[in-house]
Amino acid sequence: MSEKMWKTGISTHIGKKAYVRGYPLEDLIGKLSFTEAIYLVLKGELPTENERKMLDVIFVSTIEHSIAPPSVIAARAVISGGNSLHVGVGAGILAFGSAHGGALEDIMKLLQENIEKTPEEIVREYLSSGKRIPGFGHRFFKEFDPRAKNILDYARKLGFYGKYCKLLEGIEKEIERQKGKKLVINVDGAIAAVVSEMGFDWRLGKGFFIIGRVPGLVAHTYEELFERPFSKRLDEEKDVEYIGKEPRKLPEDYKGNW
Ligand SMILES: CC(C)(COP(=O)(O)OP(=O)(O)OC[C@H]1O[C@@H](n2cnc3c(N)ncnc32)[C@H](O)[C@@H]1OP(=O)(O)O)[C@@H](O)C(=O)NCCC(=O)NCCS
Numbered sequence: 001m002s003e004k005m006w007k008t009g010i011s012t013h014i015g016k017k018a019y020v021r022g023y024p025l026e027d028l029i030g031k032l033s034f035t036e037a038i039y040l041v042l043k044g045e046l047p048t049e050n051e052r053k054m055l056d057v058i059f060v061s062t063i064e065h066s067i068a069p070p071s072v073i074a075a076r077a078v079i080s081g082g083n084s085l086h087v088g089v090g091a092g093i094l095a096f097g098s099a100h101g102g103a104l105e106d107i108m109k110l111l112q113e114n115i116e117k118t119p120e121e122i123v124r125e126y127l128s129s130g131k132r133i134p135g136f137g138h139r140f141f142k143e144f145d146p147r148a149k150n151i152l153d154y155a156r157k158l159g160f161y162g163k164y165c166k167l168l169e170g171i172e173k174e175i176e177r178q179k180g181k182k183l184v185i186n187v188d189g190a191i192a193a194v195v196s197e198m199g200f201d202w203r204l205g206k207g208f209f210i211i212g213r214v215p216g217l218v219a220h221t222y223e224e225l226f227e228r229p230f231s232k233r234l235d236e237e238k239d240v241e242y243i244g245k246e247p248r249k250l251p252e253d254y255k256g257n258w
Helices: 034-043 049-062 070-080 085-094 103-113 119-128 146-158 163-179 187-197 202-224
Strands: 011-014 017-020
Touching: 017 034, 034 049, 034 202, 049 146, 049 187, 049 202, 070 085, 070 202, 085 202, 103 163, 103 187, 103 202, 119 163, 146 163, 146 187, 163 187, 187 202
Parallel strands: none
Antiparallel strands: 011 017
16 A cells, blocks of 8 residues: 555544544543643653643643743734734744743753763853853742742652753753852753653653643733734834934935836
């Protein structure tokens, strides 16, 4: 039989019945919590009780963090331009990048690919090349990020504190030693270490942040639908410093390509 172009191991229909990772969908309804179903879809198997609890801790810790982050600004600005809910949520997701949410994937990759190295080597490599170490630092948490602390405390209680968490904590100490300044383990760093302990591949990293934060983005986008259209605009007097050319005249002899 020739190979088909599309392949999937996630779900299928047999007759009119849908199967998710081999289980009839109708049997999952009312038996699995949303988090258990997410684990099943991502990992292919049902979670243990502790795996489910750990993922719940992670998703609750990422669900919302004020109106300030770039993703919420993007989502609300797009709604302010007169768009519908899904467009705003999509814009919010597109704002996730290496400084916001995407750091989760970067630090997962760092931990998984450098597990044999010492924190000292890793920090030296990053700092000497002027690169920021993903998963560390926060705009206002300077002693510890309470979300990260909670996640790592639960990882200890639920049996997910292992080599990746140790490496993460080692890097935090080493940054302080080499830089002479503390950069806290942030929420992305803590999640990255724990989901690595749970056996997830780093390429799924942003997925955890997206799954956790989308409910917050939906709430912000919905709220913005009731605001005055075009209200998310800058007040140029108050918010903007113009650093361009002084007003000037187009040279009279300039012909351009007309
Ligand atoms: C999150 C982040 C943008 C917050 O930044 P901030 O607290 O406003 O810090 P600043 O951008 O003002 O930087 C302050 C100093 O710390 C350094 N720094 C901050 N985070 C750093 C990191 N992760 N690795 C190395 N140096 C870092 C900056 O280079 C700067 O150094 P300097 O004082 O020698 O110039 C920043 O820590 C960062 O880029 N972290 C990595 C990405 C990340 O994990 N994002 C997820 C956030 S939840």
